[in-house]
Amino acid sequence: MQNKVQYWLCIEPHVFIWQVNKSVLFYNSINFQKFFFPQQQETDTIIQKLLDPANFYSTLIPNNFQTNSSLAELVEQITKNKIGSIHTLTSEKKPIIIPPFYIFPRKLERLQKRKIEFYDIRILDYIQDITIQLSGECGCNCTACSYYYKQITHCSKSKSSFSLNDIKNLVPTLQLLNIRKINIVGGDLFSIPFMSEVIMLFQSLQTLVIYNLFYKHITSKILNLIFNNSSNTLVKILIDIDEASEEEIILLANTVRSFRKKIIWVLSVASAHSLYLSERLIQQLKIKEYEIYPIYKGDNLNFFNKYYFLNESDLFNLEVSKREIHANQVINKNFFGKVIIKSDGNIYDNENLSALGTIQDNLETLIYELINKKKSWLLIRDNPTCNQCIYKYLCPPPSNVELLLNRETICKQPFTFNP
Amino acid sequence: MLSLIHMYLTHFSKKPRLTDRIIEKSFNSASQIILEVTEQCNFACSYCGYGEYYAQSKNRQDSASMPWKQAKIILDYYLSLWGKKTFQTKKGYVIGFYGGEPLLNIKLIQKVCTYVSKNKPIGINIEYQLTTNGSLLMKHIDFLTTYNFLISVSLDGDAQGNIYRKNKRGIQTFEPLTKSLDYIKLHYPDFFATSIFFQSVVHKKNPVKNIYTFFNQRYDKRPELLEISQARQNRPEIANMYRNIANDELEIFRSFPEQFFKYKLEDPAKPHIEFFLKTFTDNYYHRYLDFLYPSDKNNNSGIRSATCFPFFQRAFFTARGFIFPCEKVGYDKPLGTFSDSGIKIDFKKIRNFYNRIYNKYDKYCENCLSRENCTTCFYNDNDYLKKNTICSHYKPIESFELDYSLSLLERNANLYHHLIDLYYAK
Numbered sequence: 001m002q003n004k005v006q007y008w009l010c011i012e013p014h015v016f017i018w019q020v021n022k023s024v025l026f027y028n029s030i031n032f033q034k035f036f037f038p039q040q041q042e043t044d045t046i047i048q049k050l051l052d053p054a055n056f057y058s059t060l061i062p063n064n065f066q067t068n069s070s071l072a073e074l075v076e077q078i079t080k081n082k083i084g085s086i087h088t089l090t091s092e093k094k095p096i097i098i099p100p101f102y103i104f105p106r107k108l109e110r111l112q113k114r115k116i117e118f119y120d121i122r123i124l125d126y127i128q129d130i131t132i133q134l135s136g137e138c139g140c141n142c143t144a145c146s147y148y149y150k151q152i153t154h155c156s157k158s159k160s161s162f163s164l165n166d167i168k169n170l171v172p173t174l175q176l177l178n179i180r181k182i183n184i185v186g187g188d189l190f191s192i193p194f195m196s197e198v199i200m201l202f203q204s205l206q207t208l209v210i211y212n213l214f215y216k217h218i219t220s221k222i223l224n225l226i227f228n229n230s231s232n233t234l235v236k237i238l239i240d241i242d243e244a245s246e247e248e249i250i251l252l253a254n255t256v257r258s259f260r261k262k263i264i265w266v267l268s269v270a271s272a273h274s275l276y277l278s279e280r281l282i283q284q285l286k287i288k289e290y291e292i293y294p295i296y297k298g299d300n301l302n303f304f305n306k307y308y309f310l311n312e313s314d315l316f317n318l319e320v321s322k323r324e325i326h327a328n329q330v331i332n333k334n335f336f337g338k339v340i341i342k343s344d345g346n347i348y349d350n351e352n353l354s355a356l357g358t359i360q361d362n363l364e365t366l367i368y369e370l371i372n373k374k375k376s377w378l379l380i381r382d383n384p385t386c387n388q389c390i391y392k393y394l395c396p397p398p399s400n401v402e403l404l405l406n407r408e409t410i411c412k413q414p415f416t417f418n419p
Numbered sequence: 420m421l422s423l424i425h426m427y428l429t430h431f432s433k434k435p436r437l438t439d440r441i442i443e444k445s446f447n448s449a450s451q452i453i454l455e456v457t458e459q460c461n462f463a464c465s466y467c468g469y470g471e472y473y474a475q476s477k478n479r480q481d482s483a484s485m486p487w488k489q490a491k492i493i494l495d496y497y498l499s500l501w502g503k504k505t506f507q508t509k510k511g512y513v514i515g516f517y518g519g520e521p522l523l524n525i526k527l528i529q530k531v532c533t534y535v536s537k538n539k540p541i542g543i544n545i546e547y548q549l550t551t552n553g554s555l556l557m558k559h560i561d562f563l564t565t566y567n568f569l570i571s572v573s574l575d576g577d578a579q580g581n582i583y584r585k586n587k588r589g590i591q592t593f594e595p596l597t598k599s600l601d602y603i604k605l606h607y608p609d610f611f612a613t614s615i616f617f618q619s620v621v622h623k624k625n626p627v628k629n630i631y632t633f634f635n636q637r638y639d640k641r642p643e644l645l646e647i648s649q650a651r652q653n654r655p656e657i658a659n660m661y662r663n664i665a666n667d668e669l670e671i672f673r674s675f676p677e678q679f680f681k682y683k684l685e686d687p688a689k690p691h692i693e694f695f696l697k698t699f700t701d702n703y704y705h706r707y708l709d710f711l712y713p714s715d716k717n718n719n720s721g722i723r724s725a726t727c728f729p730f731f732q733r734a735f736f737t738a739r740g741f742i743f744p745c746e747k748v749g750y751d752k753p754l755g756t757f758s759d760s761g762i763k764i765d766f767k768k769i770r771n772f773y774n775r776i777y778n779k780y781d782k783y784c785e786n787c788l789s790r791e792n793c794t795t796c797f798y799n800d801n802d803y804l805k806k807n808t809i810c811s812h813y814k815p816i817e818s819f820e821l822d823y824s825l826s827l828l829e830r831n832a833n834l835y836h837h838l839i840d841l842y843y844a845k
Contacts, residue, residue, distance in 0.1 A: 013700070103696055104704040126708055175440075176448050206440055323701070327710040336711055371707075 007065065009075065010095050011050055011057040011084040014322050019051065020390040026083045027394070029100070032319040033081040036390075042070040057097035061086075102326040108371060108378065123367050124177055126377075128337030131183040132170075134198065135161035136343045138187040140216055142243060144297040148268060150351045151400045152293050154238055155186045155214050160344040164194045170341075170359065171201050181208040187343070189213060190222045196229065203230040210234045212266070215244060220255055227261050236264045240295070241274035246281070253285045265290040270300045275307065296401055308401065309412040315391045325393050328380060332397040335376040350376035352403035376403075383408045437773045439766035442729050446764065447500055451733035452493065453515040453746055454531070457484040457524040458738050462552050462592065465583040465660065466620060466647045469519075472654045476750035483738040484524050488759050490531055493736050494538075496762055502540030511544040515733070517746055522555035525562070532566050550618075552584075554592065557599040564610050571616050572600070574642070576633040580625035583660070597637070604638065617642035622660045627667035650799040651749055698788055724780055725793040729754055729769055748798035776803060780810050788814040 011017070016027045022039040024047055037043070049059035065071045078084045087095060104110075111118050120126075136158025148154035162170075174182070182202065189195060189211065202209045211226055215237050226233060237256070239249065256263050265287050267278045278292055294308050320328075327333050340348040346355040349370050356375075357366045370377055379398050385408045386392050395410060402410060458481050464470065469481065501512055514535065516528050532547060539545055546569060553572040556563070563570065574596060575581045581593040604611040619630045619642040627644060634640050647661045697703040704710060729744040736742055742755035742764060752772070755764030776797055784790050787810070795812040802808040 098696065098700050098702065100702060102702050102704060103693075106706060120706055122706075128708075128711070176444055206438075323710075326702070326704070330704075331707055331710045333711065336707070377707075 004090070005063065006089050007061050007063055008058050008087045008089060008095050009046065009050070009061045009078070009084060010087055010097055011078070011099075012082070013057065013097050014100055015057075015083050016100055016322075016325060016393075017047070017051055018390050018393075019047070020388060023390060025390045026078065026081065028081060028083055029320065029322040029325060031082055033083070034316070035077050035081055035083075037074055037077065040070045042068055043074050046071065046074070053099060053101060056095065057084075057099045058095040100322050100325075102329060104330060107330065108374065118368070118371060123364060123371075126337055126367060126371075127177050127339050127363075128180045129183070129339070130174065130177075130179050130181075131185060131338070131340045133158070133185050133187070133341065133343045134167070134189060135187040135192050137161055137191055138214075139191075140188075140214065142240065144240065144243075144268075144270070144295065147297050147404075148238075148240070148295060149185075150404050151295055152266070152268070153183045153185065153210075153212055153236075154266075154268075155188075155212065157187065158343055160342075161187070161192065162343055164197060166345075166359075167198055167201060171205065173363070174205055174207075179207055181210060183210045183212055185212045186214070186217070188217050190217060190219075190225075196225055199226060199229045203232070206232065208232055208234065210236055212236045212238055215239045215248070215252055218252060218255065220258070223256070223259050223261075227259060234262045234264060236266050236291075238266050238268070240268045240270075241278045241281075242268075242270050246277075249281060250285065253287070263289065267292045268295040269293070270295050270297050271303050272307070294401075296404060301405075304401070305412060308410075310395070310410055311412050315395065315411065318391070318394045320394050328393045328395070328397055330378070330380065332377060332379045334397050334399055335379065337377070350400070350403065352400060381409075385409055437728060437770055437777070439770040442769050442773075443766045445728055445730040446734060446766070449497070449730050449732075449734040450511070451513040451515060452497055453517050453733055453735045454485060454490060454493065454527075455517045455519070455735070455737040455746070456490075456521045456527045457519045458482060459484065459523050460519040460552070461523065461554055461586055462520065463585055463587050463589070464552075465585075466622065466657065468648055468651075472657050473648075473652045478739060478741055478750040478753060479737065481519070485527060485736070485738045486759075487527060487530050489740060489757055490527060491534065492757060492759070492761060494531065494534060498535070498538055498540065501543050511546060513546045513548055513733075515548040515550070517550055517735070519738075520552050520554065521549055522551055522559055525555070525559055529562060552592070553596045553599060554586070557602055560603060560607060564607060564614075567614065569614050569616070571618055571643075572596075573618050573620075574600075575619045575622075575625050576630040576642075580619070580629055580633065582624055583620075583622065600638070611638075616640070618645055619643070620645050620647060621662045621664050621667065622647055623662050626662065627664060628671050631671075648799075651801060653801070698790075724777055724784065724795065724797060726773075726777075726796045726798065729773060748796070752804070779806075779808065783810050783813045786815050788816055788818070 011026075012028065012030075014029045016025075016029060018025045018027070024037045024039065025034060026037065027034040037047070039047075046059055046061060049055050050057060061071065061075070062068070065075060075086060079086070089095075106118070106120070108118050131153055133156065136156060138155065138157050142148075145157055149156035182205065184202070186192075192198065209230065209232060211233065213222070213235060218237060223235065226235060237252065239252075265282075267281075267290060269275045269278055269292060275292070275294075281287070282290055294304065296304060324333075335350055338349065340351060341359060342348065345358045345360070347357050347359060347361070347366060348355050353376055356370055369375075381387075381389075381392050381395055381398065386395070389395075389409075389411075399410065402408070458469075458479060460467075460469075460481070466472070469475070469479065497512070514531065516531075518524075521528065528549075535545055547566050548569045548571070549563070550571045551573070553574065556570070556572065573584070574593075575584060578591070578593045581591065581596075584592050586592055600611075600615075603615070617634060617638070617640055619625070619634075621627055621630065621644050630642060630644065634642050644664050646664055647657060649657065649661070693703075727744065731744075733745055734742060735744065735746045736757060737750070737753075740756050740758050741750065741753035742757060742762070743750070743753055754769050754772075755762065757763065780797060784793070787793075789795070789812065793812075795810060797803045797810070800808065800811045802811075
């Protein structure tokens, strides 16, 4: 007796299916193709079966599915966008496809539900990136001084400074960590009289050390001091394009060019004009290594509305891999692993949040608290607005700009995406 | 049956590399130091790793005891490191005592505890741990309770289970030991409940079910189960005693499911399904850092072997003045020495040694089923020092029984659903 032919609708293991209210989004995380499918009676049961993990991303469909216009449409969209395919089988067995659900047994919420304490013997490995403000003393009077450091790695002013002894005491602890890089910021770093000794101390760490120097503080002598005494070093030049003159920038470019070392230009832009200027300067001065950051300065929200916050078509065109989607569901990739030590001894996970503790505190304890209280490292799009949005996990994680502006979303004027 | 499996094909482009900096850092920040206070033992268990069936190292006999002067050198070294006040990185440390039978050198243990109490830095917690055959437990119980020792007692279950555990005169040890334990349980109930743990060796005459039943009924405890070690030996006597824990647990699950759940054992299908998900999908994450750096299990070092970085877990100091990364690696290749004049350790030499072995194994790791989930320590390979050697746990990908795993998934859809429900945040 011949077995009956069965039609199985199978979804690729790298495809995500999200449903919010009356709409379903199918997203292929390899080719980034996506399509929406509205809720319909004829196809709802099929979609619910696909969403159930116990069905392993496959479900039977009627043999005459092509006569049902909604189902035929769904199948066509699925196959056209390489979301899945139809397989005909004559046996009783069913296909097994593993859906892209992440499995993370040690997720904090899971442990808390089971009343298990979160523990990781290597929790200090989590610290990947440390920013140390050696001194807050500075003679400049930048108008946006209180804004830069809250958005990017940048110098800032304060009345405190570390002593050489403080830094000598800090270095052995840094040696015990598995940090990938150290950012050094000021104030005016080279007003510190023992800066050359500091450079030697950090050189002994055998980790990438990045000196973030405000452009007005840079001279050949300083660059000589840094590059002659250290090998695993980068210099980042911090420039606010709205405040620096073109002449200053060109002069600086000439000074820097003679070093032929690894220098990265960090350009802060706060307007469309400065964005245009920065692009022109990069071309004109043939700057190869640069980063451009929009900086909110309190009065340029329009610039952000136009150039930074996402609209619907931006969201629809996002291309995000499966790994990034998993990450967006669990950690904040912008913040995770970052620790900031200020010159007053306070330690932060994020400059827009309150201090975690001080350098006198036990570092492991601070990191456990950071995890257990779900501070910036675990800040995901889990707020009421984003929870209503079908793009929730395609969206980049919350950023410093959102924290500074006290916004829940990175999209233009928070609204629910529910097409 | 149709199967669509996403193969996790992360390619490691660089050779595994450990640096001497990592090793030095691990040694200096070891949170556990284990002191082999004596090689002597008053038992002669048949399956003992230091017994007649195992290859003996010239670096260990059965007679030495650690002198106090040398123990003090180790203590001073670590107490000064643990005491660095600024920016403390750890809260608590462990000093473990090992043997032979460590309680045979109780004088040294007492000296260590007294010395540490007087000299430990303020704000640092130090815990003491001991692995013992239990024969001298009752004699020293007051001292052990005073210092809140965590004690691991070797006891293989009931009398039949302990058939291989004899003293040096060939007399069975079950009766006197359980008598001591009963006494301690009666007169020191809190200490017994919170600080005494058991280790049981599973062997041909000692199935898992009997062990669990014994401990559950007599002491309301669940022991840690150990298999007879196959490393550093090739004797038929060991093969005759050997018993596999996983097979026993599967048998309990099939035949006595109510006991399975009573002892809170895991569904045996679960590890298979988890292994499959870990190996053949890239959906499994061990720790938070994996979401940032998926290919980086160990410090961006490229190492996939589960062999711990030296001294990452602990540092082991033997009675004869040798330093090892732990007490389970055998005695053939010490990583350092210590004596009356201090500790001698060459981190570059250790780096070269480890990298040579990692490189040797790495060519198999690429094609191994366990490449993302290795649990193999190379020290457990009898031939790890030989030039051309294959990891004894190497499982080529081609050998994987995909059909079996997929059938398991099919039959255990509920378990998969449960795993997802447990771990996945929608």
